Amino acid sequence: MLEFPKWQLHLIPTTMDVFNTLLEQNPATRTIKVVDMHTSGEPTRIVLNGYPHLEGDTLLEMRRCASQKHDDIRQRLMREPRGHTEMYGAILIAETELTRRGEADIGVLFCHNEGYSTMCGHATIALGRFLVDTHDLTIFPRRNMLPHDEATGLTTLRLHAPCGVVHVSVHTDGGHSHPTRPVSFLGVPSFVTARDLEVEIPSSEQWKRLRDVQRSHVKVDISYGGAFYALVSAAELGFPDGVRGDPRTLAEFDDATAALKRVLYPRKELYRHPSEPDLEFLYGVMVVERTAKGEIGLCFFADQQIDRSPCGSCVMARVALAVDQGRLQIGEACDYESIVSLLNDGNGFRGTAIETGPEGVIVKVEGRAFYTGAASFVVEETDMVPNGFAVALPS
Numbered sequence: 001m002l003e004f005p006k007w008q009l010h011l012i013p014t015t016m017d018v019f020n021t022l023l024e025q026n027p028a029t030r031t032i033k034v035v036d037m038h039t040s041g042e043p044t045r046i047v048l049n050g051y052p053h054l055e056g057d058t059l060l061e062m063r064r065c066a067s068q069k070h071d072d073i074r075q076r077l078m079r080e081p082r083g084h085t086e087m088y089g090a091i092l093i094a095e096t097e098l099t100r101r102g103e104a105d106i107g108v109l110f111c112h113n114e115g116y117s118t119m120c121g122h123a124t125i126a127l128g129r130f131l132v133d134t135h136d137l138t139i140f141p142r143r144n145m146l147p148h149d150e151a152t153g154l155t156t157l158r159l160h161a162p163c164g165v166v167h168v169s170v171h172t173d174g175g176h177s178h179p180t181r182p183v184s185f186l187g188v189p190s191f192v193t194a195r196d197l198e199v200e201i202p203s204s205e206q207w208k209r210l211r212d213v214q215r216s217h218v219k220v221d222i223s224y225g226g227a228f229y230a231l232v233s234a235a236e237l238g239f240p241d242g243v244r245g246d247p248r249t250l251a252e253f254d255d256a257t258a259a260l261k262r263v264l265y266p267r268k269e270l271y272r273h274p275s276e277p278d279l280e281f282l283y284g285v286m287v288v289e290r291t292a293k294g295e296i297g298l299c300f301f302a303d304q305q306i307d308r309s310p311c312g313s314c315v316m317a318r319v320a321l322a323v324d325q326g327r328l329q330i331g332e333a334c335d336y337e338s339i340v341s342l343l344n345d346g347n348g349f350r351g352t353a354i355e356t357g358p359e360g361v362i363v364k365v366e367g368r369a370f371y372t373g374a375a376s377f378v379v380e381e382t383d384m385v386p387n388g389f390a391v392a393l394p395s
């Protein structure tokens with residue numbers, strides 16, 4: 001039998017007592033409750049309650065309100081000491097214009113080290129599990145209305161993301177998700193806005209951090225998968241060995257993709273969305289290495305955050321590009337890995353081109369997510385860094 005030393009048994013209740021007393025004595029202390037998960041290694045901090053009310057008639061207006069009036073909460077949850085620069089968040093929004101019209105079951109805002117994104121595949125996969133597992137109607141009021149198909153064992157839900165409605169399917173048994181089975185989603189129409197674009201890199205932006213890699217021109221594709229990505233092959237950037245390498249290479253990729261983003265970001269004509277100006281910006285640069293089995297990607301998004309997962313929204317963008325180039329047919333699938341998912345076989349994402357229409361390609365993305373913990377975060381009134389901080393190394 002396992003025996004715990006006496007001090008350990010005392011420590012647990014004592015720690016909780018201190019915490020509870022803190023809350024009782026400081027009614028002004030805002031507590032934010034979260035559940036943490038990861039998808040192929042990429043974290044999702046799901047904000048359950050404690051987040052302030054967001055003004056706005058639409059989810060995109062609420063996204064603006066979050067950014068303009070409550071960015072302190074994002075900073076607090078994403079940055080040190082409660083988070084870290086590679087943290088990712090999902091803020092659940094029970095009511096949106098589409099849930100009210102019966103077109104979605106719940107809404108979500110995504111956030112990261114710089115602000116608020118418009119689509120996130122890895123977080124959608126994590127949310128799929130969490131939203132069928134939670135039976136707390138204060139968190140997910142429409143939980144009990146989700147359709148469940150006995151024959152397939154799938155529970156389905158419509159997630160209203162800033163880019164539109166994403167249809168999520170989760171293998172469920174007895175009201176709970178299967179950790180071993182993939183969650184899949186059908187994304188919004190994905191489309192290419194530029195192919196084989198020759199980008200001139202001004203000398204002030206050329207990268208040569210750790211070895212003599214210089215490029216005056218780089219060929220990129222621009223594709224949308226709920227967010228806009230620049231897709232570039234590792235070889236084109238000057239890395240003939242692909243995206244895998246030692247940590248020094250990672251620093252070089254950081255340098256190169258940051259320079260490329262600075263050049264591409266102002267070119268607004270490349271990020272045209274058919275209906276929504278709020279979606280028109282470059283979110284990330286994905287460096288791609290093609291292999292016999294599929295693709296390995298290294299994605300830098302937001303403020304040079306590195307996606308540990310193969311990046312679900314960029315899988316949508318890459319499938320749309322592959323269909324456009326004739327490399328993938330409707331009905332065909334491709335496997336996508338990241339430098340982290342590669343460490344565990346089968347831990348990446350699968351992207352399938354489902355159908356194509358006037359608005360773009362509908363892509364199915366499949367992957368696995370796991371719970372890592374739960375927390376209640378507080379800020380004491382006397383805390384000198386209530387919204388956290390980021391430590392940046394000199395480049």
Ligand SMILES: O=C(O)[C@H]1NCC[C@@H]1O
Nearest residue numbers: 119120121122311312313
């Ligand atoms: O899987 C995705 O789509 C996301 N992962 C982090 C960056 C993207 O939003």
